[in-house]
Amino acid sequence: KSSKGHGNVKSPGLGARSRRPHFSPAVRLAPQNLKPKLIAAECGWVQNVWLREVPRLLPFMTPVCSSSDRFRRTWSIGAATCLLASVASAQPQPVEGPPPPAGAPAAAPTPAPAPPAASAPPALAPTPPPAAAPPAAAPPDAPAPAAAPHAKKKDKKAKAGPAQDQAKGFVFTTTGGELELKGRVMALAELSHHRDDVVGTGGNVESQSRTSLDLQLESARVGLEYRSPERWLSAELELEISGKPKVKDAFVMAGKRYFVKAGQFKLPSPRLELESPWELPLARRGLMHDLLVDWLDVAGRRPGVALGYRGKGGLKPRVTLGAFQGTTVDSIAPGERDVVLIDDASLTAQTYAARVELSPAWLTLGGWYEQRVGSTAPGQFEHYATGGVDATVDQTFARGGLRAWVDGSVGESQYVHDDKPDQSADPIFVLGRALLGYRFGGVARGDVYVEPFGFFALLNPDIEVVEDFATEAALGINFGLWDRARVTLQGELTRAQRNFPSGLLDHEDPDRESLLLMAGARF
Numbered sequence: 001k002s003s004k005g006h007g008n009v010k011s012p013g014l015g016a017r018s019r020r021p022h023f024s025p026a027v028r029l030a031p032q033n034l035k036p037k038l039i040a041a042e043c044g045w046v047q048n049v050w051l052r053e054v055p056r057l058l059p060f061m062t063p064v065c066s067s068s069d070r071f072r073r074t075w076s077i078g079a080a081t082c083l084l085a086s087v088a089s090a091q092p093q094p095v096e097g098p099p100p101p102a103g104a105p106a107a108a109p110t111p112a113p114a115p116p117a118a119s120a121p122p123a124l125a126p127t128p129p130p131a132a133a134p135p136a137a138a139p140p141d142a143p144a145p146a147a148a149p150h151a152k153k154k155d156k157k158a159k160a161g162p163a164q165d166q167a168k169g170f171v172f173t174t175t176g177g178e179l180e181l182k183g184r185v186m187a188l189a190e191l192s193h194h195r196d197d198v199v200g201t202g203g204n205v206e207s208q209s210r211t212s213l214d215l216q217l218e219s220a221r222v223g224l225e226y227r228s229p230e231r232w233l234s235a236e237l238e239l240e241i242s243g244k245p246k247v248k249d250a251f252v253m254a255g256k257r258y259f260v261k262a263g264q265f266k267l268p269s270p271r272l273e274l275e276s277p278w279e280l281p282l283a284r285r286g287l288m289h290d291l292l293v294d295w296l297d298v299a300g301r302r303p304g305v306a307l308g309y310r311g312k313g314g315l316k317p318r319v320t321l322g323a324f325q326g327t328t329v330d331s332i333a334p335g336e337r338d339v340v341l342i343d344d345a346s347l348t349a350q351t352y353a354a355r356v357e358l359s360p361a362w363l364t365l366g367g368w369y370e371q372r373v374g375s376t377a378p379g380q381f382e383h384y385a386t387g388g389v390d391a392t393v394d395q396t397f398a399r400g401g402l403r404a405w406v407d408g409s410v411g412e413s414q415y416v417h418d419d420k421p422d423q424s425a426d427p428i429f430v431l432g433r434a435l436l437g438y439r440f441g442g443v444a445r446g447d448v449y450v451e452p453f454g455f456f457a458l459l460n461p462d463i464e465v466v467e468d469f470a471t472e473a474a475l476g477i478n479f480g481l482w483d484r485a486r487v488t489l490q491g492e493l494t495r496a497q498r499n500f501p502s503g504l505l506d507h508e509d510p511d512r513e514s515l516l517l518m519a520g521a522r523f
Helices: 036-041 043-060 067-089 287-295
Strands: 170-174 177-199 205-227 233-240 246-254 258-266 301-310 318-325 327-333 336-341 350-358 363-374 382-396 400-412 428-441 448-460 470-481 485-496 512-522
Touching: 205 512, 287 428, 287 448, 287 470, 301 350
Parallel strands: none
Antiparallel strands: 170 177, 177 205, 177 512, 205 233, 233 246, 246 258, 258 301, 301 318, 318 350, 327 336, 350 363, 363 382, 382 400, 400 428, 428 448, 448 470, 470 485, 485 512
């Protein structure tokens, strides 16, 4: 547009009928278009355009002009300043679509614009065409592009952290390893009705019916578990301190998949015997456990050494073989039998035991065998063959969990009925047990839960003798905080038929009805 003292000014890069530079519609200097979102969308090429064209526009904004030209110049300078500030602060948006093929040459960088000559106004370059639209995204089923030939593989994820992630006690970590302090306390109240043999006024033994209430500390256990910085080495110590302190477990273990274990620990035996009393729904293990462990010398803890294998995969196989020091009778009283380790007596004073497990999904199947040492008199012992199978279920659901143990055992017994005609051969006993519990809640440790449960066991002490069965049944309910604290209310009933061997329990009558209340906590 002409003004006084000036002729028509026309830029070589502009049309004859245009008095202002022409820009792409996507970046017109309109206030509603000066938004960071739009600037960021076009940032890839807008920045190059304005860095190149704005310096060329400034000479045309002459200081001598009409009022309308002065307004237009002021508006153009402000809009250009806002646009440059937005472009400088905008973040380019990633372009969706497949990556460029391997080996494709990189795009050449845009050269910086040369400064305009001072002698003459620079000509405006023609407006570049709009950038081509990015290629369409590949369909979901399209094959992924091939990786670059020299691309490095990603590092494998680090393995799970130390065992403290599954720890249930207090864990202390130092440069020398981890030390976990754990324990439990279980208090028991028992209201029972049973019969006892007592000496009458005339000196004769009489059977009397009694009802009693007993309060006792069922268990007070404390333990330490050490985990070395070498992941294959660990050790454990566990003491029972409810009475005179007694070592329960004390062993060292080396190896992960293939391992060696030495010290005092539980024999490979039925799964119900390998479980801690805290892990079972029952208030106490009961009569069948006492007969099996304390009188028949099956399972239990002994000093020994074991070799094993723990596999992975779908079945998670596990094999354990061990040799353990045998025991002999120390003293016997009605309902009580104490044993001591065989010492300096024989090269054959060991019990040999083995167990095999498979764990497909939520089910664990096991089989075990013992060539055990048994005794009926102090200093005397023999070997008896025993074996069995078991199945265990421990499945957690969205709002609860199911736990079940079923096992069957068969073996030779050292207890013969007094009236059996042929007492030359060892009797064969058979034992079956089933324990089932379903909890509501208790999905995670510390959750509130309620768990009703039931237990039944049947023992035939001699398959050649009739009417000698012993049975045990229990019904109860647990409630509390899962794996932290619980209260158990349990009703228990035990019975034995008339031909039950008197050597088992040393003439104590096993018939008993009991109501148990147990409260316990674990740390």
